[in-house]
Amino acid sequence: MQERSAASRSWRVPPAHTVLKCAAAVAAAVLAVLVGDGRGTLLAGVVAAGFAVLAVRDLAAPVRVAADGEGVTVVAGYIGHRRLPWPEITAVRVDERRRLASRTRLLEIQTGDDLYLFSSYDLGADVYDVADALLALRGTAAG
Template sequence: MDNYPTSWAPQQNVVVVAWALTLFLLAGVVWLAIGGDVGGTVLTGLAMLSVGALALHGTLLRPRLAAGPDGILARTAGGAHRYSWTEARLRLRTTRRLGRDSLTLEVESGEHLLVFGRIDLGEDPRDVMDVLTALKGQALS
């Protein structure tokens, strides 16, 4: 990471809340199992596994995106992906779902497309795009 001085990751407080919610749901699973509520135990267990997976993802894949003079490093569940500035295409995309606009930063290189939202980056994707554009301009000039 030394070659990537600028990085973005989910905010720590969001990850901590996800872990706390996972523990709370675990207590709910135990409580419901003791009470004999099979359906509630299963549903609460599924919620616990989902939130726990998100918490683990936010903990292990830090930083999600890093940039420096050499290019971009993106961490995903499939591993780390390195792209030079010449091969990485960056763009912002706005998607409307359920009456709400959501903004994402897309990093494309060849057949790979990585999509980062506000939770992944811990910041507004527009601000991240501004920094990446400046770094790319400095590196290519």
């Protein structure tokens, strides 16, 4: 988490995650070159491209959510941003689902027409903490 001021906060992809994605892209690309058969080369190349696409997104738009007294700015699409004034936001909540031995938690920011989802990997923080901080900022904006 990166904090700009008491009334402005932002959450970003942890740099270590971006480094891992870059390293995985390079490793898969090297593997693609070293593999002798066509199918293995193709598979490793696709994996390298996938990790590269994820790494480029992290580098181009590292801040996924930023909020202040006026509203929230979220990543929309691949690397675009969208400003959501507080009155447009209908809900900020955490969706938690359990399946078998796994648990998934996503921060949901909902407007009338759109739903933005962020994991702890996107935010570099626990989604419950981010939801609490957003609701606190929303409360100071309303009051």
